[in-house]
Amino acid sequence: MTERRELTFDDVLRNAGVREAQSRLERLTPDPATLPPSERERGGGCGSGSCGCAKGPSNTLLDKPLDRRGALGAMLGALAVTTQAVGACAPTSMESDEEREAKLLAQEEYFKGNYRLMTPEERAETVARLERLAELRGDGDVSIRTDGAVPGVMYGYAFNISKCKGFRNCVEACIHENNLDRTSDRQYIRIFEKPNGESINDLEHADATFGHEVPAEGHYYLGTQCFQCANPPCVYVCPVQATWQEPDGIVVVDYDWCIGCRYCMAACPYWARRFNWAEPEVPAEELNPRQHYLGNRARKKGVVEKCTYCIQRTREGRLPACAEACPTGARVFGNILDPDSEIRWVLENKQVFRLKEDLGTEPRFWYFMD
Amino acid sequence: MHLKWFLLSALKSATSGGRRYHLWMGSLTLVMLFGAYGYSVQLRDGLVVTGMNDFSSWGLYISNFTFLVGMAAAAVMLVLPAYVLEDVDFQKAVLIAEGVAVSALCMCLAFVTVDLGNPFAAWHLMPVIGLLNWPRSMLAWDVIVLNGYLALNLFIPFYILYTHYIGKHPDKSRYVPWVYLSVFWAVSIHLVTAFLMAGLPARPFWNHGLLGPRFLASAFTAGPAFMILLLWFVDSQTEYDIDLGAFRKLAMVTTVAAQINLIMLGSEIFTEFYFPTHHAQSAHYLFFGLEGHDALVPWIRTAIVLNIGATSVLTIHRLRESRYWLLGSCSVLFVAVWIEKGMGLIVPGFIPSPLGEIVEYSPTWVEIVVTVGIWAMGLFILTVLVKVALPIEMGDLRSPLIDRRRSPRSR
Numbered sequence: 001m002t003e004r005r006e007l008t009f010d011d012v013l014r015n016a017g018v019r020e021a022q023s024r025l026e027r028l029t030p031d032p033a034t035l036p037p038s039e040r041e042r043g044g045g046c047g048s049g050s051c052g053c054a055k056g057p058s059n060t061l062l063d064k065p066l067d068r069r070g071a072l073g074a075m076l077g078a079l080a081v082t083t084q085a086v087g088a089c090a091p092t093s094m095e096s097d098e099e100r101e102a103k104l105l106a107q108e109e110y111f112k113g114n115y116r117l118m119t120p121e122e123r124a125e126t127v128a129r130l131e132r133l134a135e136l137r138g139d140g141d142v143s144i145r146t147d148g149a150v151p152g153v154m155y156g157y158a159f160n161i162s163k164c165k166g167f168r169n170c171v172e173a174c175i176h177e178n179n180l181d182r183t184s185d186r187q188y189i190r191i192f193e194k195p196n197g198e199s200i201n202d203l204e205h206a207d208a209t210f211g212h213e214v215p216a217e218g219h220y221y222l223g224t225q226c227f228q229c230a231n232p233p234c235v236y237v238c239p240v241q242a243t244w245q246e247p248d249g250i251v252v253v254d255y256d257w258c259i260g261c262r263y264c265m266a267a268c269p270y271w272a273r274r275f276n277w278a279e280p281e282v283p284a285e286e287l288n289p290r291q292h293y294l295g296n297r298a299r300k301k302g303v304v305e306k307c308t309y310c311i312q313r314t315r316e317g318r319l320p321a322c323a324e325a326c327p328t329g330a331r332v333f334g335n336i337l338d339p340d341s342e343i344r345w346v347l348e349n350k351q352v353f354r355l356k357e358d359l360g361t362e363p364r365f366w367y368f369m370d
Numbered sequence: 371m372h373l374k375w376f377l378l379s380a381l382k383s384a385t386s387g388g389r390r391y392h393l394w395m396g397s398l399t400l401v402m403l404f405g406a407y408g409y410s411v412q413l414r415d416g417l418v419v420t421g422m423n424d425f426s427s428w429g430l431y432i433s434n435f436t437f438l439v440g441m442a443a444a445a446v447m448l449v450l451p452a453y454v455l456e457d458v459d460f461q462k463a464v465l466i467a468e469g470v471a472v473s474a475l476c477m478c479l480a481f482v483t484v485d486l487g488n489p490f491a492a493w494h495l496m497p498v499i500g501l502l503n504w505p506r507s508m509l510a511w512d513v514i515v516l517n518g519y520l521a522l523n524l525f526i527p528f529y530i531l532y533t534h535y536i537g538k539h540p541d542k543s544r545y546v547p548w549v550y551l552s553v554f555w556a557v558s559i560h561l562v563t564a565f566l567m568a569g570l571p572a573r574p575f576w577n578h579g580l581l582g583p584r585f586l587a588s589a590f591t592a593g594p595a596f597m598i599l600l601l602w603f604v605d606s607q608t609e610y611d612i613d614l615g616a617f618r619k620l621a622m623v624t625t626v627a628a629q630i631n632l633i634m635l636g637s638e639i640f641t642e643f644y645f646p647t648h649h650a651q652s653a654h655y656l657f658f659g660l661e662g663h664d665a666l667v668p669w670i671r672t673a674i675v676l677n678i679g680a681t682s683v684l685t686i687h688r689l690r691e692s693r694y695w696l697l698g699s700c701s702v703l704f705v706a707v708w709i710e711k712g713m714g715l716i717v718p719g720f721i722p723s724p725l726g727e728i729v730e731y732s733p734t735w736v737e738i739v740v741t742v743g744i745w746a747m748g749l750f751i752l753t754v755l756v757k758v759a760l761p762i763e764m765g766d767l768r769s770p771l772i773d774r775r776r777s778p779r780s781r
Contacts, residue, residue, distance in 0.1 A: 110490070114501050190725065204651065204726035224725060233572060239509035240494040241501045257501070259494055260417075260487020263509050265427040269572035271724045275427060275487065278418035301416040302487025359571045 102136040105129045114241060115254040115293065127293065134298060142289045144297050147315050149248035155309050155364065156249075156336035157323075158346045159223055161200075162370040163330035166191055166214035166221040173325030174225075177310055178296040179288055181280035188274070188307040189225045189322060196220055200355075200367070223330075224355070225322070226251065226272035226307035227363030234264035234273060243304070248315075249364050250308050252294035258303040265304065269356050270363070273306045309333070336364070372536045375769050379535070380758045383767060387757070395753065398746045405743010408736045409484055417487055419736045426720040426731035428485070430741050433712030435481040437592070438474045438748075439563045440585060440711065442519065444593015445471035446556035447623050453549040459615030463601055465763065468527045469755035470597060471556075475520040477748035484740055508566040515559045522552040527755075531762050537772040560585050567719065575652035575719045578641075584634045585711070590627035592707035594620045595700035600752075602697060610760045621696055625684040628703060632681055635674070635710075655728070656718040663721070665730050670714045676706035 112118070112126050127144045134142040171189045180186040192206035196218050206222070215221070232251050235243055242257040243264055265273045279301040291297040292312035299305050310320035314333075318324075323331040334343035346352065350368040387395075412419050422429045445467040451457035452464035483489055494500040495513055504510040526545050533540040564585040567576035598620050605612040642653040654660055659667050680699040689695040722728045733741075761767035 114494075117501070192725070202648075202726075204648070204722060206726060208725070208727065233570065237507050237509065237570070239503050239507045239513065240491075241503045242494070257491070257494055258488060259491045260489075261482075261485070261509060262427040262487070263507070263566075265424070266567075266719070267570050267572055269724045271424075271727075274424050276416070277420075277423065277487075278416040300488075302489075304487075361571075 098136050102133060105133050105136075109133075109256065112256065114257045116241075116244065123293070130293075130297065137298075138284050139287055139298070140284060140289060142287070142291055142297075144291045144293055145312065145315075146293045149246050149250075150315065151247075152337055153248045153335045154337045155228065155314060156334065156343045156347070157228075157309065157320075157365045158332040158343055158350075158352065159365065159367050160330040160332065160370065161220055161222055161367055163328045164191070164221040164223060164326075165328055165330075166193055166210070166216070166219075167327060168214075169325040169327055170223065170322035170331065173321040174307070174310075176286065177288055177313070177321035178307075179282045179291075179298065181276065181299075182283065182286075183278065183281045186274055186280070188272070189223055190271075192222045192224070193219050194222065222367070224270060224272070225365070226309075227270055227354070227361075227365035228309060230362035230364060231360060233267040233269065233359075233361060237263045237267040239263065246294070246311075250294075250311055250314075251306070252308055252311065253304055253306060254294070255297070255299050255303050255305065260302040260304065262304065269359050269361060273304050275304050276301050372769050372771060373532075375771060376532055376535050379767055379769070383758050383761055384754045391757075395750065398750045398753070401746035402743050402750065405740050405746065408739035408743065412484070412736055412740065413489075419734060421731050421733045421737060423729060423731070425723045425727060425729035426717060428716055428720065429731055430713065430733040430737045431481045431485040433716040434741055434744070435478050435485070436563060436585075436716060437708050437712045438478045438481065439516070439560055440589025440707075441593050441596065442471045442474035442478065442516075442523075443556045443560040443586070443589050444597070445523065446553055447590055447594050447620070448597065449549060449556070450553050451619070453546060454553065457619075459613045459619060462610070462763070463597070463612055463616045463620075465527050465530065465759050466600060466604065466756055467597055468523050469752055469759065470593075470600065471523040472520065472527075472755060473748040473752035475516060475523065476751050477744050478516060479520075480744045480747060481741075484744070508562060508569055511562045512559075512566055515555065515562050519552070519555050519559050522548055522555060526552065527759065531759055534762050534765075535767065536769045557586065560589050567715075572724050573652075573719045574649035576715075578638075580634055580638060584631065584638070587627050587631040587634055588707045588711050591624055591631050592704050592711075594624040594627070595703045595707075598624065598700045599697060599704070602693075604756065604760070608760060610764055617696070618691075621684065621690050624700065624703065625681070625690060628677070628681040628684060631707075632677060635677075651722055652718040655721050656714060660722065660728055663728050663730050665732060666714065666717060669709050673706045673709035673714060676702045677710065680706065 109126065109129055112122065115123070118126070123146050127146060130144055131142055134140070168189075168191050171187050171191065174180065174189050175182075175187065178188065180188065190208045192203060192208045193210045193214075193216065194200070194206045198205065200222060210216070228245075228249050228251050230245075230249070232245060235245055235251060239261060240257060240259055242259070243251065243253045245251050260275070262275055265275060276299055280299050282298075288296060290312055292308075292315070295308045295311040310318075310322075314320055319333055323333040332342050332346050334341035336343055336347065338344060346368060347366065352366040352368045354363045354366055420429060448460050448464045448467035452460035483492065486492060495502060495510075502510045502513070504514065526548055529545050530540045561582045564582035567573070568578065568581040571577050598617060601612045601616065601620070604610055639653075639657075642650040646654065651660065655663065656666050656670050658664070680702040683689045683695055683699045684703075690699075717731050721730065758767075
């Protein structure tokens with residue numbers, strides 16, 4: 001038993017980027033014959049090659065020469081990771097190989113850089129790890145894409161106030177498409193109900209939590225979500241550049257780089273950002289497996305998320321889930337750089353306005369009426 | 371060699387004392403342990419165990435952070451006269467002021483850390499290995515100025531104490547340039563913290579030009595008020611005597627800053643309520659309540675009454691010169707500014723939400739326990755610093771390596 005304890009500690013060092021641990025690791029690998037029968041059946045516990053602990057699928061930190069960032073990151077993170085790592089390997093007989101693999105993958109994830117600074121290889125590696133982690137978690141066969149913005153595309157959205165009847169099919173579609181946390185009843189879209197004759201600017205007296213039959217007599221409806229501002233205050237304030245605007249106008253969050261300070265939530269004039277106050281939960285059978293790194297992939301406790309105009313769909317040329325689900329045709333989405341697009345027709349032929357234009361945030365989300 | 375002895379002597383000095391001292395430090399440790407337990411719960415379950423939510427996304431932690439940045443900045447009110455103007459009255463008090471700055475900064479950093487949802491990713495803030503959004507993000511500025519100010523306030527007193535400890539006189543050319551820097555730096559830490567909020571057009575309650583100056587005025591009220599209380603304690607409980615002039619001058623600083631703070635409060639209230647606009651909703655919530663939601667009303671009204679009362683007392687010369695009135699008013703001002711600048715400033719910024727929804731905030735037991743624990747940590751650090759500094763300054767604590775007969779007493 002003592003031997004195996006020491007072995008697991010070496011794993012900690014190895015994952016923190018200490019090379020010399022490798023040889024000791026091999027030296028200390030227990031002979032399967034000396035292990036108790038229960039361990040032998042399971043493949044020799046920590047020492048056997050089948051387990052991620054000893055010869056994990058992707059030893060990125062070990063296999064490639066460390067640059068300065070990586071090395072410093074490794075040293076710095078070693079402290080924080082020691083707790084996780086000791087926990088990861090210590091009671092070997094209690095844990096399955098899969099649990100161990102998940103923890104080691106999570107450690108490698110811990111040291112990765114900001115998404116924008118990753119090389120294509122690093123992106124492929126992190127995607128492989130995340131997909132494997134999802135599988136180990138029981139989320140099934142998830143595919144995470146990393147495709148970038150299509151040149152010549154700038155997304156825009158228009159909302160027809162005359163047509164919206166408050167059915168909230170968009171809200172429902174968004175929850176399922178984007179794998180929103182079910183426990184906290186997370187919603188990116190809010191539909192406000194207002195009595196006819198009341199100004200749209202006066203949202204203070206609007207009701208976003210109505211529970212009666214719609215459309216209610218004498219009322220109109222107004223949807224909000226992230227407006228993907230051309231001048232986004234949330235991006236300005238992020239202290240670690242964990243949120244930015246993509247070339248196609250979508251404001252995204254690197255969930256693994258976010259430190260959870262919530263400054264962006266204070267900065268957003270449209271209340272578009274949401275925080276994971278607890279570990280988010282989506283039932284595996286309801287999970288949308290078609291995911292994007294910057295979109296609907298699994299989030300974690302303590303980080304911020306937001307609407308991305310369904311980046312995983314729109315970058316494939318599909319409509320966002322909300323626009324597709326709308327039964328009244330109130331939602332118009334498209335490429336504002338394409339002169340033949342419907343959104344372009346609305347912008348050229350309708351009297352449009354945006355919320356809080358005086359702030360200069362330049363939302364790419366317009367309202368109009370018939 | 372001297373350094374090793376210095377650290378050993380400091381450790382010995384900090385760990386030895388009478389029964390009351392050990393009782394005090396023991397109680398602080400106990401409170402800190404409760405705080406650590408609260409934080410462990412928060413780490414395990416997430417910030418869901420706090421009263422914060424998507425509407426009020428900052429709460430008690432950031433409130434205390436804002437207040438304590440002011441406490442740290444207020445050290446400049448002693449540093450400037452003592453080192454730059456060479457005011458004799460402040461010579462003996464200034465090291466204690468720097469101790470207050472150091473402990474306040476440690477508390478600030480602790481409050482920001484416990485507020486992070488993903489504290490294990492805090493290394494993303496570090497230069498080279500992280501990706502600091504500087505100069506764009508005011509929070510990135512805050513990280514830099516707070517750590518820089520902490521370094522300055524550790525270095526200057528350490529240099530002075532250490533040279534005294536090894537029986538020499540500090541070389542002015544070595545530390546005075548840093549003192550000048552720290553004077554500007556003190557003002558900047560608090561302005562940067564104010565700009566962090568004033569720079570948000572989404573929150574009209576914060577988004578005005580008076581916020582920065584008002585932060586300074588309230589900091590120079592609460593900071594010197596606390597210093598008066600602390601110096602009085604040191605003066606009466608130890609053999610380290612503080613000059614009466616220091617109390618007089620600090621009382622004057624506190625009084626003038628409190629008066630300016632009240633003028634600014636009046637100016638804010640006038641702008642919000644003379645012709646109330648949509649932007650006055652948060653102020654309306656704070657002072658009168660909004661659609662039946664009025665959790666902060668009793669707090670802010672108490673703070674204003676305490677503020678006006680204590681400022682009036684201090685304004686009268688005879689009362690200010692009476693020790694009991696002075697100490698009483700200082701305690702009251704400290705509490706009043708803590709309410710007004712903490713919960714009274716941060717929470718209403720989020721109510722109503724930018725889309726007009728009203729969801730109130732009140733802290734949970736976890737937040738309260740963690741907050742009290744961090745305050746205990748600050749007082750613990752302050753006690754240790756003062757406990758080490760005083761015997762060195764009184765000449766009782768010297769390096770065993772120097773020749774006692776030739777060593778000069780302290781200044």
